[in-house]
Amino acid sequence: VMCALSAGAAAEDGVSAKEVFVGTSNALTGPIAVCGAVTAGANAYLNTVNNAGGIHGRKIRYEVLDDGYSTQRAIGNVRRLVSQDKAFALFSGCGTATGAAVLSAIERESIPYLFPFVGLDAMVQPPKKNVFSLLPLYGEQLTTILDYVAKNRNVKTAALSMITIAGNEGWTKAVRAKLQALGIQLVDEQFIEVTAADKAPYVTQMKAKNPDMVILVDSSPGAARYLIEMQRQNWKPKVITGISTLSDESFLKTAGAIGEGAVVAPAVVLPPTDPRAKECVDSLAATDKSIEPSAYTMFGCLGAKVFVEAMKQAGPNPTRAGLIAQLDKVNNLQTGISGPVTFNASKRQGLDSVYPMGIEGGKFKILGEPLKLQ
Secondary structure (H helix, E strand, C coil): CHHHHHHHHHCCCCECCCEEEEEEEECCCCCCHHHHHHHHHHHHHHHHHHHCCCECCEEEEEEEEECCCCHHHHHHHHHHHHHHCCCCEEECCECHHHHHHHHHHHCCCCCCEECCECCCHHHCCCCCCCEEECCCCHHHHHHHHHHHHHHHCCCCEEEEEEECCCCHHHHHHHHHHHHHHHCCEEEEEEEECCCCCCCHHHHHHHHHHCCCEEEEECCHHHHHHHHHHHHHCCCCCCEEEECHHHHCHHHHHHHHHHHCCCEEEEECCCCCCCHHHHHHHHHHHHHCCCCCCCHHHHHHHHHHHHHHHHHHHHCCCCCHHHHHHHHCCCCCECCCCCCCECCECCECECECEEEEEEEECCEEEECCCCEECC
């Protein structure tokens, strides 16, 4: 009987009698190397599960290949994982441009692509059988947090800085429409490359218009450089907001004091200082004490939690089709560190809410109840 079970399990790519092999491509180096924290958080939680015996007696083996935020390297990594290494699933990862490349590379494959830190509309619109996302779309994050800011701050004018990556046209339209609906005048628009390090000319242009609110759609390091340049030019708008990259500790560590009282960002997960984050923080410390807990490690942990729960429910002989079928049954899953997670055949974005988050006393602080995405 045991031989028969082992032979049956081995028939599925990435599954053997003792392990399930999953992998991903991620920017461990390059302009958004901060993305490495996402897969570090995921790996730490998987290690905790493995140390407790694994899932139905199998350990999860997790391989992360560096793409340096290069789309061509990301495609090469995915082809290796799928065709050569025979991974059971592509799990986690980070980077919108590289995420779009991965999506194009696996669109004709049956391999599950699960929970990358990618806010790209094409991930979930239209729904794809093998693709599941947790990160709320950037357009929805922006319209939700702008509505919150308008209700809680006296904002009449705004400036937008948007990185020129896949999906940015749609996000820009969403911001324009929301500001118009709120009666907020958009006085400045800027479109920049994600690799642009010098923010001085952009801040100078904004400062000349002196908007009440600045909307930053940029990486965590890029957004932090904006605030540093604002301080250098002795200018601070009333409100600084944007996407969830502003809720990561890499942003806080660099720009926290400058953004004190001004930053209002949409947070997908609770900050690691929240007592409810203890399980994820402890798993990271047990795996690698050199990595500081952050929103990115927390997001990786969130994805691992959902993946592990689905694998448990999928049964002792996992298949790709079985995992996908089980994920489609996830309904109101309470992770403890995010809003509830729900998937079905027509809904491939699992989270429907974000936390309003500010900076107070040098730390991130949740400002209120979760905000339903708009």
